[in-house]
Amino acid sequence: MNPALRPFLEIGLTHYLVLSSLMFSLGILAMVARRNAIGVLIGIELILNAANVNLVAFGRFTDAGPQGPVFAIFVIMLAAAEAAIALALLLSLFERSGSVSLDEASELKG
Amino acid sequence: MAELLGKLTAAMGTYGPAVLFYGVAGLVLASAAYAVVAKKIDHSAFSLMACFTGVAALYAMLGSDFLAVTQVIVYVGGIMILIVFGVLLTDRLPVEYRQISRETVVQGLAVAVPVMAALVWAAAGTSWPVVAEAAAAAAPPAAGGTDPGTTAAIGKLLLTDYLFPFEFASVLLLVALVGAARMARGGAK
Numbered sequence: 174m175n176p177a178l179r180p181f182l183e184i185g186l187t188h189y190l191v192l193s194s195l196m197f198s199l200g201i202l203a204m205v206a207r208r209n210a211i212g213v214l215i216g217i218e219l220i221l222n223a224a225n226v227n228l229v230a231f232g233r234f235t236d237a238g239p240q241g242p243v244f245a246i247f248v249i250m251l252a253a254a255e256a257a258i259a260l261a262l263l264l265s266l267f268e269r270s271g272s273v274s275l276d277e278a279s280e281l282k283g
Numbered sequence: 284m285a286e287l288l289g290k291l292t293a294a295m296g297t298y299g300p301a302v303l304f305y306g307v308a309g310l311v312l313a314s315a316a317y318a319v320v321a322k323k324i325d326h327s328a329f330s331l332m333a334c335f336t337g338v339a340a341l342y343a344m345l346g347s348d349f350l351a352v353t354q355v356i357v358y359v360g361g362i363m364i365l366i367v368f369g370v371l372l373t374d375r376l377p378v379e380y381r382q383i384s385r386e387t388v389v390q391g392l393a394v395a396v397p398v399m400a401a402l403v404w405a406a407a408g409t410s411w412p413v414v415a416e417a418a419a420a421a422a423p424p425a426a427g428g429t430d431p432g433t434t435a436a437i438g439k440l441l442l443t444d445y446l447f448p449f450e451f452a453s454v455l456l457l458v459a460l461v462g463a464a465r466m467a468r469g470g471a472k
Contacts, residue, residue, distance in 0.1 A: 184304045191403055191407060198398050200319075202391040206390065211369050225354075229342055229347050239436035242349065242350045247448060249353060253361060254456050254460070256366070257460055258463050264372060
């Protein structure tokens with residue numbers, strides 16, 4: 174193996190961390206750039222998945238062992254609860270105002 | 284011919300994990316990027332499904348078999364269905380709200396790019412306390428040649444050290460789902 178390419182070809186913890194950083198930033202981009210509330214929800218799911226990749230990678234490569242996947246399971250549970258609540262809120266908002274645009278949902282601004 | 288095959292196998296042994304990782308990472312990032320910038324929200328939802336499947340593959344590559352299956356069941360099977368239902372039930376918007384506008388993309392990039400730079404700098408610059416690769420790789424095949432997987436260890440941890448959070452999470456899920464059903468039926472008025 175070419176020694177210059179070694180850091181790129183031996184997949185380690187850093188590769189997974191960089192990948193999840195990129196996913197995290199894409200999620201932030203979706204949260205800020207989307208005006209549709211479902212698009213924002215998609216961004217949040219991307220962010221939670223990025224966090225999970227981090228947890229599992231740390232569990233695999235450090236001495237955390239199975240604790241990494243256990244924490245990821247709790248994150249998945251919370252993501253499921255959050256998705257259910259968010260979509261119920263969206264349906265309720267759609268019933269009230271006929272749209273899921275976040276620019277129009279400004280009643281609480283006062 | 285056999286010589287070529289031998290060379291190919293050796294190359295697969297050396298480069299195989301890297302090729303697999305970069306292939307799956309490319310799939311995950313490309314589908315996530317399309318989910319973010321797609322003009323139609325339904326395209327975005329289906330692209331997100333590909334992204335979640337790629338993340339399940341990442342879990343499998345990290346040796347976390349139980350989590351890979353959970354990811355497919357919960358995300359691809361559950362959360363994606365919820366999102367698609369949300370899209371179908373609310374997709375009567377004027378076109379300008381479905382599309383993603385240049386102005387908000389610029390604002391989003393102004394936030395996301397510095398965050399990405401900081402995270403990549405931190406991830407690549409820190410020397411993490413990594414366990415020696417040989418020890419980590421040697422641990423699984425100890426049990427009679429077959430990989431025992433992580434399911435048993437996760438189950439033991441959930442019912443011993445993390446019993447309270449585990450039970451609390453079930454109560455939380457119950458409350459969240461009952462509340463969601465109540466809200467979605469329009470009873471909030």
